Amino acid sequence: xxxxxxxxxxxxxxxxxxxxxxxxxxxxxxxxxxxxxxxxxxxxxxxxxxxxxxxxxxxxxxxxxxxxxxxxxxxxxxxxxxxxxxxxxxxxxxxxxxxxxx
Numbered sequence: 001x002x003x004x005x006x007x008x009x010x011x012x013x014x015x016x017x018x019x020x021x022x023x024x025x026x027x028x029x030x031x032x033x034x035x036x037x038x039x040x041x042x043x044x045x046x047x048x049x050x051x052x053x054x055x056x057x058x059x060x061x062x063x064x065x066x067x068x069x070x071x072x073x074x075x076x077x078x079x080x081x082x083x084x085x086x087x088x089x090x091x092x093x094x095x096x097x098x099x100x101x102x
Contacts, residue, residue: 021054041096048092055084 028043035043059081 017054017057021050024050037099037101041099044092044095048088051088052085055081055088059084 025047028047032040032043059077
């Protein structure tokens, strides 16, 4: 068995990023009942930014090393990130434009 060398230990991504993302999303969800319409729109926008950064980190930056990804795979990962980003931004924009207090 090979000893753990620094390059082998740095594969993958940090577990702190998904945990921090979950904490932020839970905190924002807990605050949603206590703020007004504008506050809710702002909190959803903050959630969108946090999720966008999370998607970027998990899809594109995970385990990245110079020259490690083949161009085709890298292009597919960029396309996946772009599709998720468009869905997320569209959802946040739709919520901000349509949501009103009942």
